[in-house]
Amino acid sequence: MEYEEPKFFHVMRYAAAADGDVIDMVSGNPDWEPPAALREALREYADLPPADFQYPPSDGLRELREAIAERRDVDPERVVVTNGTGEANYLAMARALDRGAGDEALLMDPVYPYYPGKTHLLGGEPTLVPTARDGRLDVDAVREAASEDTALIVLNTPNNPTGAVYDLDAVREVVAVAEAVDAVVVVDEVYGQFDLAGSFESALTLDSERVIVTSGFSKSMAITGLRVGYGVFPEAHVGDAKTRHMLVNVTGARPSQYAVYHALAEAPDDYYAESRELLADRVAAFTDALDAAGAEYSRPEGAFYVLARFEGFPGTMANVKRLVDEAGVAGMPGEAFGTARDEWIRFALVTPRATEAAERLADYFADGAPDSR
Secondary structure, three states, X not given: OOOOOOHHHHHHHHHHOOOOOOEEOOOOOOOOOOOHHHHHHHHHHOOOOHHHHOOOOOOOOHHHHHHHHHHXXXXXXXXXXXXXXXXXHHHHHHHHHOOOOOOEEEEEEOOOOHHHHHHHHOOOEEEEEEOOOOOOOOHHHHHHHOOOXXXXXXXXXXXXXXXXXXXXXXXXXXXXXXXXXXXEEEEEOOOOOOEOOOOOOOHHHHOOOOEEEEEEOXXXXXXXXXXXEEEEOOHHHHHHHHHHHHHHHOOOOHHHHHHHHHHHHHOOOHHHHHHHHHHHHHHHHHHHHHHHOOOEEOOOOEXXXXXXXXXXXXXXXXHHHHHHHHHOXXXXXXXXXXXXXXXXXXXXXXXXXXXXXXHHHHHHOOOOOOOOO
């Protein structure tokens, strides 16, 4: 099997090699400070005895799993700590596709590109299901697409790339569809702390044996390099998930887990509120500048991405490269996210230069779209 390199890396390499100053709005690396308690815990870790530099339990440090379980109101035995939310999604998707219940995965379009990539990696077949114009779930479309071959339905809320927050009743209806066709619903909630509209509700509140919820701390604590995620699995699936995790990774990194545990215990609640306020301000400034550029755009209810469409300038890889070279702004082509937004370009607002980037775009499109490619 041949694997296609994610387009993220291609754009990032191109922007890094550009001659001029380029504002990176491709990567989802938060630019704000991690919790002070996390930094302090890492300092303390260096002085721990040798035993604390050995393997932690494969499914994660007990105290961290208990802290996660308390916050998510689940049994700690259902929690598996993983190497980022990406591995949690891999374990959850593998569990759904390994059951002999079919090989089809229903993925919402526009789609985070790693979901179809993981589906292919696991021997499944992705089917893109259209969402509403605002990015919300179209339950009727999910129902129409589901069949006896459907083993997996993947949801991501708050959503990357649309910023939509899925209504819990709509998620409940999707779970009912999954029950009818013997599918598992994987709900990626990694952006749950970035609920800008105050409407996010976790799928864990549904208390369904069909639902696996994944999340992590890379985004919420601004620590993408520490790689601490987790999955909350129903009892019927958690044992197999733990086994696959052990076979693939043995375990996760103990220092990262130790630091995250202390941050959970000691970071003030306003740490997360401050990052949401920062992002809300950036959304407002960025979309104001997009108005000046004459762009159509999605205003995110959650997460930290904006999709924008510039008339006569479709979101192709060639046009994204033109923006790098001629406007000094690097975004992601809409064609990387499925078929529903291939005219659009996605911008990540995790840079202090977000407003400057929008002003560059406004200047670039001030006289209409350049000849597109």
